[in-house]
Amino acid sequence: MKKLTIPRRAVLRGVLGGAAVAIGLPLLDVFLDSSGAAHADGSPLPKRFGIFFWGNGVLPPQWNPATTGAGDAWQLSPILLPLERHKQKLSVVSGMQVKTGNTVPHKSGPAGLLSGTTVQQGGDESFGGPTIDQTIAEQLGAPTRFRTVETAASRGTATLSYTGVHASNPAEFSPKGLFDRLFGDGFVEPGAGAKVDPKIALRRSVLDAVGDDVGRLSTRLGMVDRVRLDKHLTGIRQLEQQLQRLEENPPNLAACKAPGAPKDDYPDVDGRQPLAEVSRAMAGILAMSLACDQTRVFSHWFSYPVNNLLYPGASAGHHQLTHDEPGDQPQVAKILGYVMTELAAFLDAFDSVSEGEGTLLDHSVILATSDVSYGRTHSLDDYPIVLAGSCGGKLKTGLHYRSPASENASKVIVSLARAMDVSIASFGNGDAKTSDGLSAIEAG
Amino acid sequence: MRRLLSTLLLAVVAGCASDDGDAPAVEAPKVAPQLAAHTGLARLTAAQYRNSVVDVFGPEVVVPTQLEPDVAQEGLIAIGATSTSISARGVEQYESASYKIAAQVMKSDSLRARAVPCAPTGPTDADCATKLATSLGLSLWRRPLSAEEVASVRDVTLKAAAVLGDFYKGAEYGVARLLQSPSFLFRVALGALEDGVRRYPSYELAARVSYFLWDTTPDSELLGAAANGALTTDAGLREQAERMLASPRARAGLRAFVTQWLGLGDLDQLSKDPKLFTYYSPELGPAAREETLRLFERVAFDEKSDFREVFTTLRTSVNPKLASMYQVPAPTRDGFGEVELPFDGPRAGLLGHISLLAQYAHPVSSSATLRGKFIRTRLLCGDIPPPPVNVNTALPEPSGTTRTLRERVAEHLVDPGCRACHTRMDPLGLGLENFDGIGRYRREDNGAVIDPRGDVDGAAFADARGLGQALRDDPRTTRCVSQYMYRYATGFYEAYEENPTIDAVDYSFRASGHRLDRLMLAIVLSPGFRLSGDPQ
Numbered sequence: 001m002k003k004l005t006i007p008r009r010a011v012l013r014g015v016l017g018g019a020a021v022a023i024g025l026p027l028l029d030v031f032l033d034s035s036g037a038a039h040a041d042g043s044p045l046p047k048r049f050g051i052f053f054w055g056n057g058v059l060p061p062q063w064n065p066a067t068t069g070a071g072d073a074w075q076l077s078p079i080l081l082p083l084e085r086h087k088q089k090l091s092v093v094s095g096m097q098v099k100t101g102n103t104v105p106h107k108s109g110p111a112g113l114l115s116g117t118t119v120q121q122g123g124d125e126s127f128g129g130p131t132i133d134q135t136i137a138e139q140l141g142a143p144t145r146f147r148t149v150e151t152a153a154s155r156g157t158a159t160l161s162y163t164g165v166h167a168s169n170p171a172e173f174s175p176k177g178l179f180d181r182l183f184g185d186g187f188v189e190p191g192a193g194a195k196v197d198p199k200i201a202l203r204r205s206v207l208d209a210v211g212d213d214v215g216r217l218s219t220r221l222g223m224v225d226r227v228r229l230d231k232h233l234t235g236i237r238q239l240e241q242q243l244q245r246l247e248e249n250p251p252n253l254a255a256c257k258a259p260g261a262p263k264d265d266y267p268d269v270d271g272r273q274p275l276a277e278v279s280r281a282m283a284g285i286l287a288m289s290l291a292c293d294q295t296r297v298f299s300h301w302f303s304y305p306v307n308n309l310l311y312p313g314a315s316a317g318h319h320q321l322t323h324d325e326p327g328d329q330p331q332v333a334k335i336l337g338y339v340m341t342e343l344a345a346f347l348d349a350f351d352s353v354s355e356g357e358g359t360l361l362d363h364s365v366i367l368a369t370s371d372v373s374y375g376r377t378h379s380l381d382d383y384p385i386v387l388a389g390s391c392g393g394k395l396k397t398g399l400h401y402r403s404p405a406s407e408n409a410s411k412v413i414v415s416l417a418r419a420m421d422v423s424i425a426s427f428g429n430g431d432a433k434t435s436d437g438l439s440a441i442e443a444g
Numbered sequence: 445m446r447r448l449l450s451t452l453l454l455a456v457v458a459g460c461a462s463d464d465g466d467a468p469a470v471e472a473p474k475v476a477p478q479l480a481a482h483t484g485l486a487r488l489t490a491a492q493y494r495n496s497v498v499d500v501f502g503p504e505v506v507v508p509t510q511l512e513p514d515v516a517q518e519g520l521i522a523i524g525a526t527s528t529s530i531s532a533r534g535v536e537q538y539e540s541a542s543y544k545i546a547a548q549v550m551k552s553d554s555l556r557a558r559a560v561p562c563a564p565t566g567p568t569d570a571d572c573a574t575k576l577a578t579s580l581g582l583s584l585w586r587r588p589l590s591a592e593e594v595a596s597v598r599d600v601t602l603k604a605a606a607v608l609g610d611f612y613k614g615a616e617y618g619v620a621r622l623l624q625s626p627s628f629l630f631r632v633a634l635g636a637l638e639d640g641v642r643r644y645p646s647y648e649l650a651a652r653v654s655y656f657l658w659d660t661t662p663d664s665e666l667l668g669a670a671a672n673g674a675l676t677t678d679a680g681l682r683e684q685a686e687r688m689l690a691s692p693r694a695r696a697g698l699r700a701f702v703t704q705w706l707g708l709g710d711l712d713q714l715s716k717d718p719k720l721f722t723y724y725s726p727e728l729g730p731a732a733r734e735e736t737l738r739l740f741e742r743v744a745f746d747e748k749s750d751f752r753e754v755f756t757t758l759r760t761s762v763n764p765k766l767a768s769m770y771q772v773p774a775p776t777r778d779g780f781g782e783v784e785l786p787f788d789g790p791r792a793g794l795l796g797h798i799s800l801l802a803q804y805a806h807p808v809s810s811s812a813t814l815r816g817k818f819i820r821t822r823l824l825c826g827d828i829p830p831p832p833v834n835v836n837t838a839l840p841e842p843s844g845t846t847r848t849l850r851e852r853v854a855e856h857l858v859d860p861g862c863r864a865c866h867t868r869m870d871p872l873g874l875g876l877e878n879f880d881g882i883g884r885y886r887r888e889d890n891g892a893v894i895d896p897r898g899d900v901d902g903a904a905f906a907d908a909r910g911l912g913q914a915l916r917d918d919p920r921t922t923r924c925v926s927q928y929m930y931r932y933a934t935g936f937y938e939a940y941e942e943n944p945t946i947d948a949v950d951y952s953f954r955a956s957g958h959r960l961d962r963l964m965l966a967i968v969l970s971p972g973f974r975l976s977g978d979p980q
Contacts, residue, residue, distance in 0.1 A: 102833045103830075103833075104830055105830060105831055105833055108833075124515060124516065124517040124518075124524060124527070124528075147532060148532075150533070155713060156713070157513040158513075163531070163532075166517075166527045166528050166529070167528065167529050167531065168515075168531070169531050169532070169533060170512065170513050170531055170533050170534065172533075177510065181536075198607050198608070199608075201607075202603070202604045202607060202608075202617055203539070203543075203617075205600060205603060206600055206617055206620055206621045206624065207539070207624070209596050209597075209599075209600055209621055210621060210624045210625050210626075212596065213593075213596075213625045213626055213627055214626050216592075216593075217626055217627065217632065220634055220979070221485070221634070221979050222484075222978065222979035222980040223980070224484065224980040225484050225485045225979060225980060227529075228485065228527075228528070228529040229485070229529070229626060229630075231529035231530065231531070232529055232530045232535065232626055232629075234532065235530055235531060235532040235533075235534060235535030235536075236535055238532045238535070239532070239535050239536055239539060242536075268726075270718060270719065271715070271716060271717055271718035271719070271724070273715075308715060308806065308807055309715065310715060310717055310807050310808075315808060316806060316807065316808045316809070317715065317806055317807040317808065320806050320807070320808075320809075323837040323838060323839070324837075324838055324839045325838070326838055326840070326841055376836060376837055376838060377833065377835060377836060377837070378831075378833040379833070380833075
């Protein structure tokens, strides 16, 4: 049995904080059923959806496994080899095509795959609608503290996670920042009981008043600005909910345990960002935030489209190499190997958290993808897609599925939504529109 | 033909412009149509948030930096500010920041005395809470609050004061409530219909002027001019704008514009391979930006001289790091001082600045395309469409026959799929090939002598300095800075119909002897800035 104690910090808060009182309540085994796979009330462990994204695409002939099928019928390609230990828990899907059209290099691909829309020309090249992570989170309406969490391994807040046009969700790129947000002030260990702090109620009343400001202002605005303020209001309501969660008993999940704090700072090494180190720190915090049911949907932006990051040993920035390196682009291949090593490490963080009879990874599905297929030509054919985790048994794993006829990549997204028990009538605009999933990857 | 004619015309203009600002006789003054720019809410940039908080509460306040990130659109953060919103994460960050600011204000005796306009008798002092709401509301929301709004801020303050048993603890919540409001986080600009014309009412105009000229919230004098109605008159607006341009604070406004226009914000995140560029260090980018901003400050405010000097001047401000890279004696031990670059050296003006040369380059090398694109789009206001898809973009590696970048990118200028766009970029950027990826001078590349010759759409140049001279003499660069500043000030990419407005602004700019402070004034006085469109 997992030993749980009242966190000392929570007690101190109660003593020293004056108004803040935290009441400890140990988690009893009776809260979980005998197998530990579900809460005592019979509700199953939650399912999680995530995106792992890197910029600048792949080298399709070197990326795709040579044979297809399940189990031992196929082997990982050399670039994918770092994922070997996860092979039975992931599927490689190749030969799919993003069918929304290719108008803006590096943006059309993810816009089509993740949101089913085309890029708004000019300006900030916004996606034309919300991305699948946000759609799933919206549909789940999960009672988690955070609706979604966005993280990055390279410095910068930009993501391709959109709640709507011109409304992208900024990423946290500092592990310390992520830790403070998820596990700093406001996090309550399972069994520690609800936080009773009159300041939380005051903060909520402030948000209420601010929400009234939005309402008053909105009536005077045109349509475009009203939509913008609606986004602001959505954020205000979400923060109110976050505060409300703090006043409720935290979810009782056996796997939940606050991780250790990461380093304050991750300085460059030889003029190169320590991508691997940051990504792994992020993965550990993210995995535990899911295990603690702080959120059920996330996206991790390992690197961004058109990034010119310097990788160890590379003679030029990543984007420049994808265009300028001649021949089979061995340096680009090496960078992809680095990214896949970090995808594997990311999955390690999920697979090392025991949950019920399996692991956190088994109750998740992570879509790993990029912004183009072949970086040099900005192609959207044969799009790179790796799916990790069976999403509670809803998806087949250990599979290489190769589309024989450049199928619509939107089908993968439909399958992912279904796996999350989210019903979407169809996904994608124009040629990308479909209401079919990719049956080859769906279980049962 | 039309283009040639206007070039000739402007050549005459340039030759005749006199110091006293008389407009040349050959070109009739251009009159701007009574036409508004787009209208909409502008979210405060991170810098404007910080500047506003510090101006209202005091310079000691440490303003949190974790805020909704600025997003550039059409190349300007000012335009991103009128199209993006606040994300859920941003709401969290603004909330957290508001309490950190409020706590500092109420903790410090001096800051508190400045913020709270009355001595509270206790936690239930409704009168003092009302006064606080009224005075801080005006400063933070840049307009008087309605009775309903005052009551809301007062009630939040009193409720918190009652729960926490202390008026000032309660006031923290009142302050935080003001700071989290869309009325603070967005500059509300809606316009009001008056005599059939839609224009910005006093307070909206005050904020517009202030964030443009000073990059911060209106001061009490400007709010006073808004209160007594002076700002909506021609004379009143001019008087305030002149006062503000004469203040040292106008430098912050110009700096914010130049930073966005030239894309200097990214210099904080330069990525350069330190093995190849041994002179590179992380503080190089910010120092290089400072050099460029100081040049613009000098030309615009210290000397009020012809803006085009920025392309040719040999005088610049450097710190010891930059001095060593320019191979001139450091003027000071630390900090910045002015130096004169060698009159026969390779470097003069903006295009010799490390800021641009390092920003528009690769982590391991220079880039004729990135530099050329910068010159074409930011200095000449030309268009470059995105590259086509499904083309092979590989450059040949340096070899015995293709050693320099000019030789390696030659294919760009021959291949029919490439040349349409690359002829508009690469030949300009190749003029700067004597400067490597961090802006150090070099004579050779891969052992071959660099040939920096080229032309700006027909105007030949011999090297980087010649390129600077050609851009100085090109009327498009003047029009381009007018255009970018107009976009920046209005927060929108102009509609086609606004071109005559920009022409008129540009005329005033040229007629003033190309003085940037006069350009700023011309934009403030322009109908596009003062009239309002329908709420979008």
